[in-house]
Amino acid sequence: MKNWRVVRNPAEGLALPDDRDQRDLRQPFSTEQLQAIFNAPLYTGCQNDEEGYAKPGPNVTRRGRFWVPLLSLWTGMRLGECCQLRVDDVAELEGVPVIFIDDAGEPGADEADKKRVKTEAGKRFVPVHHELQRIGFLAFAEEMRGRGEKRLFPELKPDSLGYLSGPFSKWFNDKRRFLGKLDMEVKGVSFHSFRHNYRDALREAEIGLERVRALGGWRRDSDGEEAIYGKGLKAATLYREIEKVRYAGLDLAHLQARN
Template sequence: MPVEKSISLGTKDRHVALGLLPAARQELLEFFQRGSVNPRKPPSGIIRSFSSNRRPDHPDLPFLTVSEAEVIAKTYFRHAIAELDLSSAGDAELSIEQREQREAELEDLAARLQYFDDRTDDPAMDVEISLLRRAGRRAPVQSSPSRLLRGYVRRALTQIWHIELERLRGNYRDKITDSFFMEGNPQLPSSPAQPALKDGQTLGEALGRYEAELLKKARNEKTQDRYKAELVHIAAFFGRDLRMSDLKRADCTAFRDAFAALPPNFAKRKSVDLHEIISSRKPDDAVLAHATLAKYLDALSRFTRWADKEDLIEKDYGEGLEPIAAKPDGSMAKLPFELADLERFFARPIYTGCVNDERGFSTAGANVVRRARYWAPLISLFGGLRSGEIFQLTPSHFRLSEAGVPFIVLTKDMKLKNDNAEREIPVHPVLSTIGLLAWVERRRSTPSALLFPEITPDKYGSVSSAFGKRFKSDLERMEFGERRAKLTFHSFRHTFKRALDREEISEQEKDELCGWARAKKTGRRYGVGLEADRLKRSLELVNYGVTLEHLFSHAKMTD
């Protein structure tokens, strides 16, 4: 039975049609070379025609990659030049009027390439869609590969029409002036399922090897999960079938630009199709924070550095990738609490009387429950402790110096941020007045037991992270306006540091209290109270002017 394949070029413009014709001719050639047997075709063997202005979007089609865009464009250019040889064979028989008319048409088309009104009037758009169909690829119109292919097509059309115009004027030297099209013949992807690529290791195979090496070095489960998530995003962007030998600097730059357009928490969406997310975003949508984007770029750079050492790519194409936007001032990453914020914070039911300190912490009631939700903000505000330090405290970390100064000692057996975090912090008089020392004393019977065991660690064993999520719900019940995004539990520590800055306290003492000491004294023995005695005067200068008298009566409680 005869087999037919009908293709509509979707344009009445002769020269636009000529631009589309090479891809259509090649599609027909490959169709008949493959033969007519295809179980997915209708029984009649007649292939339904399609309009060239319909962008392929079937979910089974793989996404176009940056490397494929280059291959497709160069192959299209070769075919277009060959087609031009056929279509211009009869140019010698044209009359002067016909020749002038053709020249005018070509000049108009060249102008349209530079000054089109919208996408429907863009000649390069029609050709791009036709090429995507021929290659069996999909690419959202605003995605980086789509824009890149469209740019290549625009350059190809400019070059082709210039050559045709020169032929009409009797110049058949066919001088190619665009260096992009001066290289050798590339290999075009053949089908949606099996793109024809160079021999060598695929990106998916390379990522598998790289991941295995990373997991050997990972110290804990949290780090392992972070590595895996980073590699998933790299594979999702480039495609696991990409040959490592095809990975170039332009691909890595496209990765940077694409991720710069991703919204926060994009990985938590049901659909993690990066190209779809990018193409659907609006100009004013929020994007990844500078630090988050830098982490993704660093992950890619570490992978390309490894691939370069393994001779999988010609050189480290991801080297030096950084966000284009300026890095925000690190000192303003988190804001301190203002006096009005503190007044409202300590006037909440958890401090005046609530139902309980779990789901009922924000509902007025008869109970004052003094556990983590109550004490942690106070300890950080009047001692400058980090949350990770607070939730490791036991009764044995509260001591009394020979001079009679109560203090908290953070020792090397704890999981601290760094060596400088080992320090002695005098207990602020406000904390003593509220009853912290008496509360701790009643727990001396188990000196090594955690003071706040009710906070369940997250799956990585982090208590501070688990409490951070709980504290976030506290802040969500308060109105902070635009400042909300920069207020966290760590803001108490920033507030403490600002209080120190307002007083006449030496930089060395500030560093000691905050755990930033740059030069430790030889022979200093933490835990005996020597530093606490010296720092007592400086700590007592910390004052916020916040009303806490309603908490003083809590010191009489025996919970």
């Protein structure tokens, strides 16, 4: 169709049914896998965060490759939501440090600058977990603001379709690249596994469903009439809830804020 050889695609809309259990298709990382990820040279010292990310060295470069996995683990943000963040998305709301997640881009923005969310429920704000604050995320955002940057991770480049998450996904998930270079089994896990870890952590914290949906941007399958009333949960309320998120056995003490 793109090359004008046919006028319609006869296979459009057709697909084989997938009767596999969704829980079997997407797994959270185990504690051992999380520890391996955040003990990789990228987090403990590498040559650089580009081609030298897997080679031990003196540098811990705090850019997209460093922060995006941590953001997903502690906020449940999808990969695309992390990669597209703008500096102004990190702000205060009612005295609480939050990250705004939406699809509002600048007028006339090109494909790389367009923001996307998966569903309407994905438009939300998420308080910045204290562990991200401890590691220095808010200071990083302020540093990027001081540089006059518009995007939080300006070094991330889009693929041919304009998605910033495309190249990152290939780098992180490829068995020959980041995950594949770690001493761990990578079958059944991918970047999206962080979001499954986050959902399990919310369950373990016994956080109510309405607040879980607000913190993760999950769609409401069914709501009563009462759901349309009010303005939603306050930032301080969600901050108290997200502070309950823990990952038992995961030690990130080596990730310290810069002085």
